[in-house]
Amino acid sequence: MSCLFCRSYYVYSKIEKEDPKEMQHRRTHFLIYKSLKKSDSLSQPTWLKVKISKLKIKIGGKLNKMRKSILLIFSSTKVVAFKQFISQLRHLFKSRHATVTLPPKFT
Incomplete structure (x- = not known):
């Protein structure tokens, strides 16, 4: 038993060279x-990544739909405004032709 205590603590055995x-x-x-x-x-x-990617797809689809609807509204508004502008020009030119075709007062 005394042999066990003869060895000092922290003694490392030598490792062969590898x-x-x-x-x-x-x-x-x-x-x-x-x-x-x-x-x-x-x-x-993870389930969170899957949910986030599905949410991104959903939001992207809604944004795309909204963008198309806004473009459609603007294009239809442009068409309406253009038609009103043309009708105003026609009205203006018709009234000018009417005044031009009148006979002179001082003859």
């Missing part, structure tokens, strides 16, 4: 494992 190729091999395995684990965590979408 082959450099073996060290490289272990490091490569570790890096491969690490990259595979990272890619697995990235490829699995």
Whole structure:
């Protein structure tokens, strides 16, 4: 029993020198494992990401529909305004022709 206490604490056993190729091999395995684990965590979408992407699609569709309706309103407004402008010009020119065709008063 006294032999057990003869050894000092914190004594490390000597490790044999490791082959450099073996060290490289272990490091490569570790890096491969690490990259595979990272890619697995990235490829699995969470429920929150799925919900957000669905919400983005929904909002995008609504915005696109709203943009088209606004463009339609503006184009129809332009057509109406253009027609009113043309009718006003026609009315103006018709009234001018009417005044021009009148006989002179001082003859």
